[in-house]
Amino acid sequence: xxxxxxxxxxxxxxxxxxxxxxxxxxxxxxxxxxxxxxxxxxxxxxxxxxxxxxxxxxxxxxxxxxxxxxxxxxxxxxxxxxxxxxxxxxxxxxxxxxxxxxxxxxxxxxxxxxxxxxxxxxxxxxxxxxxxxxxxxxxxxxxxxxxxxxxxxxxxxxxxxxxxxxxxxxxxxxxxxxxxxxxxxxxxxxxxxxxxxxxxxxxxxxxxxxxxxxxxxxxxxxxxxxxxxxxxxxxxxxxxxxxxxxxxxxxxxxxxxxxxxxxxxxxxxxxxxxxxxxxxxxxxxxxxxxxxxxxxxxxxxxxxxxxxxxxxxxxxxxxxxxxxxxxxxxxxxxxxxxxxxxxxxxxxxxxxxxxxxxxxxxx
Numbered sequence: 001x002x003x004x005x006x007x008x009x010x011x012x013x014x015x016x017x018x019x020x021x022x023x024x025x026x027x028x029x030x031x032x033x034x035x036x037x038x039x040x041x042x043x044x045x046x047x048x049x050x051x052x053x054x055x056x057x058x059x060x061x062x063x064x065x066x067x068x069x070x071x072x073x074x075x076x077x078x079x080x081x082x083x084x085x086x087x088x089x090x091x092x093x094x095x096x097x098x099x100x101x102x103x104x105x106x107x108x109x110x111x112x113x114x115x116x117x118x119x120x121x122x123x124x125x126x127x128x129x130x131x132x133x134x135x136x137x138x139x140x141x142x143x144x145x146x147x148x149x150x151x152x153x154x155x156x157x158x159x160x161x162x163x164x165x166x167x168x169x170x171x172x173x174x175x176x177x178x179x180x181x182x183x184x185x186x187x188x189x190x191x192x193x194x195x196x197x198x199x200x201x202x203x204x205x206x207x208x209x210x211x212x213x214x215x216x217x218x219x220x221x222x223x224x225x226x227x228x229x230x231x232x233x234x235x236x237x238x239x240x241x242x243x244x245x246x247x248x249x250x251x252x253x254x255x256x257x258x259x260x261x262x263x264x265x266x267x268x269x270x271x272x273x274x275x276x277x278x279x280x281x282x283x284x285x286x287x288x289x290x291x292x293x294x295x296x297x298x299x300x301x302x303x304x305x306x307x308x309x310x311x312x313x314x315x316x317x318x319x320x321x322x323x324x325x326x327x328x329x330x331x332x333x334x335x336x337x338x339x340x341x342x343x344x345x346x347x348x349x350x351x352x353x354x355x356x357x358x359x360x361x362x363x
Contacts, residue, residue, distance in 0.1 A: 001297040005243040005263060005361050006339065008292040008303055009270060010199070010320055012236040016284030018275040021042040025231040026204055032308040034201035037235045039275060041193040044239070048269035050170050057265035061258060063169035065132045069141075070112030070125025076145055079103035083142040087190045088206050096100060096149045107154050111141060114162050116179070132136045132177040134167035166253045170262040173251035174243075190248035191266065198235035199307040207232055232282065232335065236289075236316055238324070240302040241270065243293075243361075266361040267293070271354060290321050292328070296340035303327050317348060 019027050019039045029038040076083045080094030096332035140162045163185045176189030210224035249259040271288040306327035343360045345352035
């Protein structure tokens with residue numbers, strides 16, 4: 001049977017604007033007829049996937065998500081650089097023969113079109129949709145560029161089979177990808193991430209600020225050089241995540257060891273890494289205050305219902321932990337056991353440890 005790993009996280013952020021809407025305001029949601037702060041799952045997943053912690057733990061097994069691959073391929077062909085060097089912006093000298101700009105554009109278009117429709121602009125080889133490339137696909141493209149440079153010939157039809165169903169890109173295996181025209185290469189996401197919401201109701205506040213000109217000696221004008229305003233709020237967030245361990249390992253070609261490493265890295269990132277929105281203005285970085293990890297073959301369920309009634313009082317954090325644990329207990333009284341085993345970490349009381357949780361989820 002399928003084994004699920006569920007994570008329930010409480011993290012408190014001071015005044016911040018981690019994830020903005022189209023007007024620049026902190027994102028919100030209505031729960032229990034009250035306004036809550038919200039951080040979208042897309043924002044969370046990108047922050048974790050791009051974090052140094054995640055990147056270093058899974059080096060060599062992370063893909064690249066971009067529309068620009070066609071332009072990068074053309075740059076590699078026209079300069080004689082490897083595609084990996086162009087993508088990494090290493091500035092290393094050319095290692096193979098360069099081709100003409102015209103040939104580079106034509107060949108790059110042929111290759112990029114294997115992954116998606118390319119824009120019709122003459123010198124722009126962006127794909128119309130963003131594409132997530134695995135390391136294996138990038139290596140296959142690079143090998144084809146080497147062959148084209150050596151032979152001074154355009155890629156042949158038989159060489160353009162570049163999509164890979166089997167790969168070791170943990171970010172694709174976790175969060176999935178879709179090719180509308182070649183669904184055989186789609187990957188079903190093994191990780192589901194809920195939008196984080198505050199456990200209490202909130203009011204978004206306005207920050208009126210000014211910038212002073214350093215050379216203004218206040219001789220003729222005592223005013224500021226710039227006046228602005230933006231919104232912020234603070235809150236204690238509940239985040240829920242569900243990992244289908246069997247699907248994750250299957251997406252990675254049955255590599256259980258890599259799946260375990262990926263789960264541990266994602267769990268650690270989820271407890272330590274925040275979205276980067278307005279961090280320079282607020283320095284609102286924070287570690288999770290509470291983490292509950294569950295594993296088992298039972299049907300997964302969120303514990304967000306614990307916060308339909310907003311938490312209020314002098315000690316919101318302790319009250320939220322208590323509400324989460326009590327809700328878990330009462331649900332199991334009605335439905336029976338919702339997991340086979342669990343472990344928690346509480347930074348308020350000093351109970352448990354992140355190390356023990358990481359060992360638990362990676363086991």
